[in-house]
Structures are given as structure tokens and as C-alpha cells.
Amino acid sequence: MALQKLIYDGSFEGLLNAIFIVYQEQLDDAEILEERFYEPDFFAEAQQVYTDDTKATRVWEGLRKFPQFSASVYRSFLTELPDKEIYILDAVRYVLKTKNDKDYGQPSVLKLAQLTKQVGREKHRMEAFVRFKRTKDDLYVALIEPDFNVLPLIAKHFKSRYADQQFLIFDQKRSYGIFYDLERVEFVTLDFDDQQLKEALHQEEKHYDKMWQDYFVSTGIKNRINKKLHLQHVPKRYWKYLNEKNPL
Incomplete structure (x- = not known):
């Protein structure tokens, strides 16, 4: 099966909808991309993600069972880095499967924790300056x-x-x-x-x-x-x- 590229609108709700589709359609080989970073790929199938608040809420409620991790997902999203979705999706899959949201030996879980610290520093600096x-x-x-x-x-x-x-x-x-x-x-x-x-x-x-x-x-x-x-x-x-x- 070809790689599935899920293209979303750049909103956090849109990202949650893309994650919903990954699980709904049982996509083993999927990549989530913000539409502004998407480039057509002959070897991949692109699917436009339409934002649905109900689906976004279902995913978010599932992530909120892990408060620290869900906060890391949101703050990592706020970095606006073009590859953030790769780490977010991989970490979400790992945490929902293992229920271990503090396994920093898992590369993506560690990456989200690092991004969260960077965003936290910027937040505090804005509050101070x-x-x-x-x-x-x-x-x-x-x-x-x-x-x-x-x-x-x-x-x-x-x-x-x-x-x-x-x-x-x-x-x-x-x-x-x-x-x-x-x-x-x-x-x-x-x-x-x-x-x-x-x-x-x-x-x-x-x-x-x-x-x-x-x-x-x-x-x-x-x-x-x-x-x-x-x-x-x-x-x-x-x-x-x-x-x-x-x-x-």
C-alpha cells in the first residue's frame, strides 16, 4: 500500500482530525502534513483532511488521559516546525499503545519533551519581556x-x-x-x-x-x-x- 499523506489546514483541530483518520482507516504507513508544506509526490497518495470538531474532541479526550503528554503534543504543535507532525504522530501511537507517556527512551516521546521545553522558555520570556x-x-x-x-x-x-x-x-x-x-x-x-x-x-x-x-x-x-x-x-x-x- 502506498504512503498516505494526510494534508490538513494547519490548525490544531485539523491535526487531531488527521490523527483520527490514521486510526479510523488503520493506516500503518501515513504521514501528516500541514498544507503549506505539502508538495505533490508521485509515490504517495494524498488525502485532504477536513476539520470536524467532534472528531477532534474524541482524539483530544483520549490524549488528555495523559495530562503531561497531551500538553507536550499541544506545545510541540505550537513550534510550527515543518516536521513536527512526524514526531507527534509517532509519539501518540506509542503512548496510546503502551500507556507509557514518560518513556524518554522512545525517540519521539523524547523529542516532544525537548520541544515542550523550548516552547516553555519562549513563553516565560514573553511574559517577562x-x-x-x-x-x-x-x-x-x-x-x-x-x-x-x-x-x-x-x-x-x-x-x-x-x-x-x-x-x-x-x-x-x-x-x-x-x-x-x-x-x-x-x-x-x-x-x-x-x-x-x-x-x-x-x-x-x-x-x-x-x-x-x-x-x-x-x-x-x-x-x-x-x-x-x-x-x-x-x-x-x-x-x-x-x-x-x-x-x-
Whole structure:
């Protein structure tokens, strides 16, 4: 039987539907691919996966019997790596068959654990380094470009921390954001960039930026500055989020 390539829409629900098909059709030789990475293959049969919430829920409920593992599946998906589905499918098959979700001697289970750690580090860095800027409409906005798609993971943190202010955290790399309206957080899609934010900023923001810079300079002791350690804790790619480093 030819290799079956299951092409899905790139959503997590779509991935769960593809896994459902693997089990429903008892496909021993199957490969799951996000449609943006798919290239026609003469030696393989392609099948389009249509997202069905009911099927996705059935698969997810099965995975949730292993809480730590199901979290690893989701976080590995958020890496957006083109080969993530290979490891996810193999690990899912192994765990559902053996009921052993902590066997890190199994290559795919180990790979998902490693990817989960990478996503977790990016999540914590976003929570630590995101800086909001106030607009003329009293909306607090932050622009980010994380390596991984961590917006779904940081929404709860910011809703809890900034419960009394409306905010938007916008992922420029993926063109979507999370918006909090003082009641709930929802995902939004916008056409938004640095220049638009600069034009929308409240006049006081310029003074805040200057204060942050002055404070940062005044608290630094030149002969005690450890640039190597500083870069280790605050990598240069995150400086653009910090008022004291790179204000708008």
C-alpha cells in the first residue's frame, strides 16, 4: 500500500482530525502534513483532511488521559516546525499503545519533551519581556515576534496580571493577537505595524520611554557590567520589546 499523506489546514483541530483518520482507516504507513508544506509526490497518495470538531474532541479526550503528554503534543504543535507532525504522530501511537507517556527512551516521546521545553522558555520570556504602550484611546498595546506561536499560552498570564486595563498583544510574525476588553480575551486578526502604533501612542509614552532609559543608565555601574551574563539572561533579540533598550 502506498504512503498516505494526510494534508490538513494547519490548525490544531485539523491535526487531531488527521490523527483520527490514521486510526479510523488503520493506516500503518501515513504521514501528516500541514498544507503549506505539502508538495505533490508521485509515490504517495494524498488525502485532504477536513476539520470536524467532534472528531477532534474524541482524539483530544483520549490524549488528555495523559495530562503531561497531551500538553507536550499541544506545545510541540505550537513550534510550527515543518516536521513536527512526524514526531507527534509517532509519539501518540506509542503512548496510546503502551500507556507509557514518560518513556524518554522512545525517540519521539523524547523529542516532544525537548520541544515542550523550548516552547516553555519562549513563553516565560514573553511574559517577562513584553512591554505595553498606552495609546490615545487608553488601549495598552504590545508588539511581539516570538520564535514559536506562544500567544495561546500567555493569554491567561496577562489577563490575570492586567485585569483592570484593556490590552492588545499582537504577534507581527503571525499577523494575529490577543485582545482583552476587561471581561474576556479573544483572538483577533489585524493589519498592524510599528508605524501605526507610533502614530496612535499617547503623548505621555514619550516621557515614559525617556524615564525608563534614564533609570536604566543611572542604576548601571560601569565597572560591574557583565555583558556576557546580561546577554544570557536578556538575549539581544528581545531588546526590541524593552522600553529601556529600544523605545518607539
